[in-house]
Amino acid sequence: MAYKIIGSQCTNCSGCEAECPNLAISERGGTFVIDPALCTECIGHFDTPQCVAICPVDNTCVIDTSVPRYHES
Numbered sequence: 247m248a249y250k251i252i253g254s255q256c257t258n259c260s261g262c263e264a265e266c267p268n269l270a271i272s273e274r275g276g277t278f279v280i281d282p283a284l285c286t287e288c289i290g291h292f293d294t295p296q297c298v299a300i301c302p303v304d305n306t307c308v309i310d311t312s313v314p315r316y317h318e319s
């Protein structure tokens with residue numbers, strides 16, 4: 247799976263964008279989004295998803311259950 251940003255809760259602080267080791271987070275049309283094709287759940291980089299760790303709003307960066315689980319290759 248990848249993480250996703252709940253757009254209605256995101257304050258657009260941009261804090262998560264620079265923290266992602268895979269450059270999966272970007273601003274699109276005024277809101278921040280995670281590209282599920284790039285998100286590795288931070289596996290192999292950090293113990294904790296960095297977008298979750300940095301986000302000031304609880305439960306805004308969450309697992310997206312609609313995409314398959316990420317597997318380290």
Ligand code: SF4
Nearest residue numbers: 266285287288295297
């Ligand atoms: S979980 Fe990690 S890899 Fe995925 S978007 Fe968040 S910071 Fe980037």
Ligand code: SF4
Nearest residue numbers: 256257259260262301
């Ligand atoms: S850190 Fe949280 S509030 Fe800030 S841009 Fe990212 S998802 Fe939005």
